[in-house]
Amino acid sequence: MPVNPITTKEIAQKVINKEAFFILDVRNEDAFSDWKVEGENITYLNIPYFDLLDGVEEILEQLPQDQDIVVVCAKEGSSIMVADMLSDEGRTVSYLKGGMKAWSEHxxxxxxxxxxxxxxxxxxxxxxxxxxxxxxxxxxxxxxxxxxxxxxxxxxxxxxxxxxxxxxxxxxxxxxxxxxxxxxxxxxxxxxxxxxxxxxxxxxxxxxxxxxxxxxxxxxxxxxxxxxxxxxxxxxxxxxxxxxxxxxxxxxxxxxxxxxxxxxxxxxxxxxxxxxxxxxxxxxxxxxxxxxxxxxxxxxxxxxxxxxxxxxxxxxxxxxxxxxxxxxxxxxxxxxxxxxxxxxxxxxxxxxxxxxxxxxxxxxxxxxxxxxxxx
Amino acid sequence: MGAAKVLNAKGLACPMPIVKTKKAMAELETGQILEIHATDKGAKSDLAAWSASGGHELVDSTEENDVLKFWIKKG
Structure with missing residues (x-):
């Protein structure tokens, strides 16, 4: 299943429209607790990408079936890797294009x-x-x-x-x-x-x-x-x-x-x-x-x-x-x-x-x- | 510092420095030290967090002319 990028513009619209969606943030825990994509109806899961190098099987159950899932990292590299792994497991996910760096600049x-x-x-x-x-x-x-x-x-x-x-x-x-x-x-x-x-x-x-x-x-x-x-x-x-x-x-x-x-x-x-x-x-x-x-x-x-x-x-x-x-x-x-x-x-x-x-x-x-x- | 192995991760973007570090680390014995050279700024906090979560010890790190160097002792 192909993994699609989602732009900061699209995320901004979701936030403004108070849409419910799911963010899998794969930055380390300090970075996540310091700042993240904020929205009134966003559900989060923070697992650092380096804990997922051996596979994503363990987190599959924690991902919702009925919501859009966006994988987020600092600059996008790690989120693409994790999104690809999830895709290989049959899940449809997207990743934030440009990562938090781009989000900070939108x-x-x-x-x-x-x-x-x-x-x-x-x-x-x-x-x-x-x-x-x-x-x-x-x-x-x-x-x-x-x-x-x-x-x-x-x-x-x-x-x-x-x-x-x-x-x-x-x-x-x-x-x-x-x-x-x-x-x-x-x-x-x-x-x-x-x-x-x-x-x-x-x-x-x-x-x-x-x-x-x-x-x-x-x-x-x-x-x-x-x-x-x-x-x-x-x-x-x-x-x-x-x-x-x-x-x-x-x-x-x-x-x-x-x-x-x-x-x-x-x-x-x-x-x-x-x-x-x-x-x-x-x-x-x-x-x-x-x-x-x-x-x-x-x-x-x-x-x-x-x-x-x-x-x-x-x-x-x-x-x-x-x-x-x-x-x-x-x-x-x-x-x-x-x-x-x-x-x-x-x-x-x-x-x-x-x-x-x-x-x-x-x-x-x-x-x-x-x-x-x-x- | 007596590093058993030196890993060149310069020019690599996240997640590759960690992916390569993990792989190189697997080839070392407990107590041996891996020296890593990287240029991705994100490696600083990520290698520290990865070491801690994997039970390894980040012994030292330096930053010279945009090259980040790390010494991690296998746990």
Missing amino acids: LEPVKVGNLKEGGELYQFVRLGKGCLSYMIVSDGEAALIDATRMTDVYLDFAEEIGATIKHVFDTHLHADHISGGRKIAEATNAMYWLPPKDAQEVAFNYQPLEEGRDINIGNTTIIIQPLYSPGHTIGSTSFIVDDAYLLSGDILFIDSIGRPDLAGLAEDWVGDLRKTLYTRYKELSDELVVLPAHFMIIEELNDDGSVSEKLGTLFAKNHGLNIENEAEFRKLVTGNLPPQPNAYQEIREMNMGKINPDEEQQREMEIGPNRCAVR
Whole structure:
């Protein structure tokens, strides 16, 4: 029986549609427990491929007959081997093309909404890593926010919809993933904007992203208003787009809030974080739709695969916005923090332009889940 | 380190380094050491996990000029 590859795009559709299917993950146990393909109705079995070299007979009984089975490994080699062995035993299985490496890099574009004077806002959902980036399009012009290093995806998408990328923003200096912002700006002659307080050590030219410097997209009145909102980093800046959307970067998520420690300055920044969330954001309209730079768990996905929620709903439901006691808040965001993201120091240095690792090294640096939030 | 055998797995992608290691290991006596040279980064965690699950001991490992070297004592 032939073994068929399944693409990351197809897996993404299954995850978004909440399909039930079965994953046989043949990476070693540490890798599997660290991160995996997440989905609400996925059943898992983790058996390292090196325990299956002598045959797969022992696991046949553990594989369902009534569900699609996808074999997954790090880069696909081992999953093909195991899938072939299962096929020889008469089972129909597929393997994830490109493995977890490809899954980590897959971006799924989802339209979030229309803009008032014409134009659209798209969210690029990086399901494997939880990163969210954005394209605002109006009148043939586009702005990008928090783009990942898979720059071709944005360039191709812009070309497909006939838009020219004019502005590229990063809400802050990222520590969990490599920014594609500068590369895209160079490729398209767009302007690359960074908050100056996060960019003090950067080794390249940029436009200072400061509050009060509104930016227009297209000839219509799509306004991108930067809002200084420190706390995750000292420069963190949010955007209000078209008076309808709040792009909150790594400050506020759907079910969690940003962590202030990834530059080693948790104690210094916790006050800023509280002020941003409890004072600055509080003054904004409850009707704004919050679009964060990450999601943490797959349950945060809306039915269409997008990640968003009204600010008023978050003030009612997000635990991180409802801690009256300041000392308790301080304790939440500086104590008991989750492990730091893989290679976060090198990622910061790369995003500052200080080091220039090759693509394979960049992939290694980004392995694993992002961990930018506290709950 | 007195390796009884040296396995060249350079340039091989997963799962081949482990497949070859397993085969080479089968030809050794308990207590003998197999030295493995590989370039696939994944070999690092996989050889460690494979050794542990097979009752072997990963005695040492180094990384020089993109070549990973491992010494595994047969258990």
